[in-house]
Amino acid sequence: MTAYLIKSVSVVGAAPTDLLIRDGVVAEVGAGLTAPDATVIDGAGLVALPGLVDLHTHLREPGREDAETVESGSRAAALGGYTAVCAMANTSPVADTAGVVEQVWRLGREAGLVDVQPIGAVTVGLAGGQLAELGAMADSAARVRIFSDDGHCVADPKLMRRALEYVKAFDGVIAQHAEEPRLTEGAQMHEGEVSTRLGLTGWPAVAEEAIIARDVLLAEHVGSRLHICHVSTAGSVEVLRHAKARGVKVTAEVTPHHLLLTDSKAETYDPVYKVNPPLRTGTDVAALRAALAEGVIDIIATDHAPHAVEDKECEWAYARPGMLGLETALSIALDVLGPQWDLIAERMSRAPARIAGLEGHGVDPAPGVPANLTLVDPAARRTIEPAELASRSRNTPYARMTLPGRIVATFLRGEPTVLDGKAVK
Numbered sequence: 001m002t003a004y005l006i007k008s009v010s011v012v013g014a015a016p017t018d019l020l021i022r023d024g025v026v027a028e029v030g031a032g033l034t035a036p037d038a039t040v041i042d043g044a045g046l047v048a049l050p051g052l053v054d055l056h057t058h059l060r061e062p063g064r065e066d067a068e069t070v071e072s073g074s075r076a077a078a079l080g081g082y083t084a085v086c087a088m089a090n091t092s093p094v095a096d097t098a099g100v101v102e103q104v105w106r107l108g109r110e111a112g113l114v115d116v117q118p119i120g121a122v123t124v125g126l127a128g129g130q131l132a133e134l135g136a137m138a139d140s141a142a143r144v145r146i147f148s149d150d151g152h153c154v155a156d157p158k159l160m161r162r163a164l165e166y167v168k169a170f171d172g173v174i175a176q177h178a179e180e181p182r183l184t185e186g187a188q189m190h191e192g193e194v195s196t197r198l199g200l201t202g203w204p205a206v207a208e209e210a211i212i213a214r215d216v217l218l219a220e221h222v223g224s225r226l227h228i229c230h231v232s233t234a235g236s237v238e239v240l241r242h243a244k245a246r247g248v249k250v251t252a253e254v255t256p257h258h259l260l261l262t263d264s265k266a267e268t269y270d271p272v273y274k275v276n277p278p279l280r281t282g283t284d285v286a287a288l289r290a291a292l293a294e295g296v297i298d299i300i301a302t303d304h305a306p307h308a309v310e311d312k313e314c315e316w317a318y319a320r321p322g323m324l325g326l327e328t329a330l331s332i333a334l335d336v337l338g339p340q341w342d343l344i345a346e347r348m349s350r351a352p353a354r355i356a357g358l359e360g361h362g363v364d365p366a367p368g369v370p371a372n373l374t375l376v377d378p379a380a381r382r383t384i385e386p387a388e389l390a391s392r393s394r395n396t397p398y399a400r401m402t403l404p405g406r407i408v409a410t411f412l413r414g415e416p417t418v419l420d421g422k423a424v425k
């Protein structure tokens, strides 16, 4: 195993120091380190972060390998600075049995680019009718702890209650896609001034807020852990603030795109901007940013949602919702938060690793810790070219935009997955 000596690197924004990586761990940290056998990396101007952890990734395998595979998505993740991703269950077949989650877990190990932690479905086939084999998935080799019907809301309150109660036994968490389905029938975009003008059916903020309000009350009632996927409205932030003040065990994520883009993008009728939940207003974006800084929203999660060309480059009404995210998330975070490295490490690595219970991830580089880390060049700027992305899909909303920051290297347990900004395998 090669040793790596990273010279003069800032660890999470601190004064420059050297990092020696050997045998899968950070062996030494300090100024003036030498190691004759190590490959030297010039870290001047770079920032070392604990490897990023994505709690919400769609890898599309099994079933839609034309849009993404575990391997291509893992490569996109590594290039984005990630060392672990949680793979959503809305595959085909759905990840609702021990067999499917073990398959995804095994494919992740074989790709070896990031740790792929499968998420299990809450209900059989994501159909919302009966609970899936939560216990069998938890006991499987994949050791599932997060369950989600993402793409669909667990709309039945009785099922939601039972799911929350069930996962308590093994400290699991239910990740809810909060969307009251009766309020979003036929919805195409955020319900507001722009949807009225364009004549597109609206997805009202209350469809999200009503489910979050219900579920924080359910979580409080049964004393279980609840996680809210892709929070998108100012009203949701208020409900979460209230719940957290009461001590409810709720955590929440926001996507990079909901921190940056607004519903005015729909005026282009370009389906690349169609996403669930929809892009909201500038007021919502401001509230989400404030909530992220404050901690009412715990983490940034990408909701990386690759879609094949035929599912995206069609009429708005027929296009699938979803956007790529893994290869651009850190740049958007830098753009939105500025160089607040401790905050970025907390929201994109430490907190998501804690919520997911991923050991060895989300830990700052220090002597003896597993060498899961990424090196960022904050001064670099890059223009996003969809064809150059490692994802099998092209549906990035940032095409031809110039964004700050570049991932120079990523290490998974001491082995580089990215060097000089390029995937190693």
Ligand SMILES: NC(=O)N[C@@H](CC(=O)O)C(=O)O
Binding pocket: 058, 090, 150, 151, 152, 177, 274, 275, 276, 277, 303, 305, 306, 320, 321, 322, 323
């Ligand atoms: N976010 C999306 O617009 N789409 C996701 C599903 C989801 O996250 O709800 C997908 O699987 O494509």
Ligand SMILES: [Zn+2]
Binding pocket: 150, 151, 152, 177, 229, 230, 276, 277
């Ligand atoms: Zn969702």
Ligand SMILES: [Zn+2]
Binding pocket: 056, 058, 088, 150, 151, 303, 305
């Ligand atoms: Zn999703």
